[in-house]
Amino acid sequence: MTTAVRQSADERREAVLDAAQVEFAARGLHGASTEAIAKAAGISQPYVFRLFGTKKELFKATIARCMRETLETFQRAAEGKRGEDALDAMGSVYVTDLIADRTRLKAQLEAYSACDDPEICQVVRDGFGDLVAYVERVSGLPPERVSAFFAQGMLINVMSAMGLKDSEEPWARRLIDGCKEGA
Amino acid sequence: MTTAVRQSADERREAVLDAAQVEFAARGLHGASTEAIAKAAGISQPYVFRLFGTKKELFKATIARCMRETLETFQRAAEGKRGEDALDAMGSVYVTDLIADRTRLKAQLEAYSACDDPEICQVVRDGFGDLVAYVERVSGLPPERVSAFFAQGMLINVMSAMGLKDSEEPWARRLIDGCKEGA
DNA sequence: GGGTGATGTTAGCGAGTACTCACTAACTCG
DNA sequence: CGAGTTAGTGAGTACTCGCTAACATCACCC
Numbered sequence: 136m137t138t139a140v141r142q143s144a145d146e147r148r149e150a151v152l153d154a155a156q157v158e159f160a161a162r163g164l165h166g167a168s169t170e171a172i173a174k175a176a177g178i179s180q181p182y183v184f185r186l187f188g189t190k191k192e193l194f195k196a197t198i199a200r201c202m203r204e205t206l207e208t209f210q211r212a213a214e215g216k217r218g219e220d221a222l223d224a225m226g227s228v229y230v231t232d233l234i235a236d237r238t239r240l241k242a243q244l245e246a247y248s249a250c251d252d253p254e255i256c257q258v259v260r261d262g263f264g265d266l267v268a269y270v271e272r273v274s275g276l277p278p279e280r281v282s283a284f285f286a287q288g289m290l291i292n293v294m295s296a297m298g299l300k301d302s303e304e305p306w307a308r309r310l311i312d313g314c315k316e317g318a
Numbered sequence: 319m320t321t322a323v324r325q326s327a328d329e330r331r332e333a334v335l336d337a338a339q340v341e342f343a344a345r346g347l348h349g350a351s352t353e354a355i356a357k358a359a360g361i362s363q364p365y366v367f368r369l370f371g372t373k374k375e376l377f378k379a380t381i382a383r384c385m386r387e388t389l390e391t392f393q394r395a396a397e398g399k400r401g402e403d404a405l406d407a408m409g410s411v412y413v414t415d416l417i418a419d420r421t422r423l424k425a426q427l428e429a430y431s432a433c434d435d436p437e438i439c440q441v442v443r444d445g446f447g448d449l450v451a452y453v454e455r456v457s458g459l460p461p462e463r464v465s466a467f468f469a470q471g472m473l474i475n476v477m478s479a480m481g482l483k484d485s486e487e488p489w490a491r492r493l494i495d496g497c498k499e500g501a
Numbered sequence: 502g503g504g505t506g507a508t509g510t511t512a513g514c515g516a517g518t519a520c521t522c523a524c525t526a527a528c529t530c531g
Numbered sequence: 532c533g534a535g536t537t538a539g540t541g542a543g544t545a546c547t548c549g550c551t552a553a554c555a556t557c558a559c560c561c
Contacts, residue, residue, distance in 0.1 A: 141508055141557065141558080142508085144508075147508085163431055165346055165349030169550085170549090179511080180549090181511085181550075181551075184550060184551080189549080189550085190548095190549065190550090241431070245431055247427055248346055248424070248427045248428055248431050251424070256481060264487070267492075267493060278495065278496040278499070279496040281492070281493070282492070282497055283466065285493060286472065289469065289472035289476050290468055292430075296431070297439060299443065304443075306447055309461040309464070314465055323527090324537080324538050324539075327538070353517085353518085361540090363519090364521075364522090365538080365540075367521085368538085368539080
């Protein structure tokens, strides 16, 4: 027998959230199946419901964790920095850590798409609001600069989703490179 | 009996695309049902498949038309203008016409999300590329300015999706207003 | 060693899915 | 009128979905 050691519900929840992030990122709230998530997490599908109640609650928890992780990544990157230095640090860590694996990127996009549901929208707003508040506070820069920072992030998201972040396509290169110049 | 007059297949296709845009915008590629689309278009569900083959083909056609309409809207707005004037015109028409009804906005977000599928991705790339090419050409402005223009658009998309475009939320206001200042 | 509560599974329901098939009604044209 | 084409449907297939009820198993405590 393989070590049939039981885990705590909290450990399982984390495993399920890991699997859910991948699955939701790939297929969205509606497209993802709880069956696939359960399988990836190594448990039976009904146990997912015991742990999270409904699919929507699982989605909300996944998004909340995803955005919290992004915030923590920003905090580590900008630690001890101010002004443009802080923005630079967060900008580059955003590109390398978050976009590189595509999972968090896609999960983010799916979260925005799912905002028609008010409960989900509230989770997304809260996460995004925390992010903005932190960037404003740590950089200490004026609103139009912070706005441009987030705008660039959103453009990079979309270009990344289209698979054009490292493309040879000339217009794509101009848009991406234009982000760095605009700082 | 209601007048059982037949329409041409092309007319029906347009009607289906109208309905599909609404449905796909609301629920995404996976969440939308061909049943609901057929109902909204006033035809039977099997006939949707006669007209478009598969759900994915219908989605691709919907997205392609959606992005083409955006391009045409830009062209009408920027007609006879150059430089910053052209950007201003396109920027304001983007906010009023495209984001206001939320349908095209949401459809756009769903398109980015669905980019994991290579066929869909190609449609989105083509549409986006046409848009960028036009804005570059009509404005005649340097890459970093065009990049900032699209970045602002993407941020407005996301803020709109979260229902924060006209919100009282202070941080949301700062981000939105920051867009105008940054120009 | 027997109760107790948390961890987990098997079996299954009811609803909905994309898509197909066989067919009919409406229109076109010689 | 009648042959041929286009527009459109009703009924169904085979399958997936989220979710539930009932049951099993382990860890621990007295």
